[in-house]
Amino acid sequence: MEVTTESIKHKLLGKIRNVPDFPKPGIQFKDITPLLADADTLEITSNILAEPFKSAEVDYVVGLESRGFLFGPDLALKLNAGFIPVRKPGKLPAETLSHSYELEYGTDSLEIHKDALQKGANVVIHDDLIATGGTALAAVELIQKLGGKVTGFSFIMELKFLKGKSNLPAEIPYHCILSV
Numbered sequence: 001m002e003v004t005t006e007s008i009k010h011k012l013l014g015k016i017r018n019v020p021d022f023p024k025p026g027i028q029f030k031d032i033t034p035l036l037a038d039a040d041t042l043e044i045t046s047n048i049l050a051e052p053f054k055s056a057e058v059d060y061v062v063g064l065e066s067r068g069f070l071f072g073p074d075l076a077l078k079l080n081a082g083f084i085p086v087r088k089p090g091k092l093p094a095e096t097l098s099h100s101y102e103l104e105y106g107t108d109s110l111e112i113h114k115d116a117l118q119k120g121a122n123v124v125i126h127d128d129l130i131a132t133g134g135t136a137l138a139a140v141e142l143i144q145k146l147g148g149k150v151t152g153f154s155f156i157m158e159l160k161f162l163k164g165k166s167n168l169p170a171e172i173p174y175h176c177i178l179s180v
Helices: 006-013 033-037 039-053 068-078 134-145
Strands: 017-020 028-031 060-064 082-086 096-103 106-113 122-130 149-158 174-179
Touching: 006 039, 006 174, 033 039, 039 068, 039 149, 039 174, 060 068, 060 134, 068 082, 068 122, 082 106, 096 134, 106 134, 122 134, 134 149
Parallel strands: 060 082, 060 122, 122 149, 149 174
Antiparallel strands: 017 028, 096 106
């Protein structure tokens, strides 16, 4: 696929709505459900997310709770990789590792199954949005504790004003479709 054109970006942005004061007052939530509901923007987004990783050796795509689960499995299929959900505490049924992190509006924790991946596995971390980068950094910590190697970050959009990209390890390739 060619470089994402401005017209494609404009089309995708047109399918993302702002929801004021969700989940807390002062937060402008970026709702991707209209993008998901439109078959054309769903397919475009899916294809653009996979493109940067097609020639990479990816063993797993880690999808971050919860909107990282929407495109994560499809991204894994397109890359001939497995999919690993990273969830909020108490949501995974087997033994887990946990890591706490800062959000743009509080703190939270993530968990991964202790047997989710093999040592040395190449992992792409995917989420729909990067804000401060705290969630993605927590996932890096979990993957590294299990002996995996993060080989890329994949996002649909970034909230530029929160500078989350600058909080991620610079040596790991970063791919994001939209900056708002």
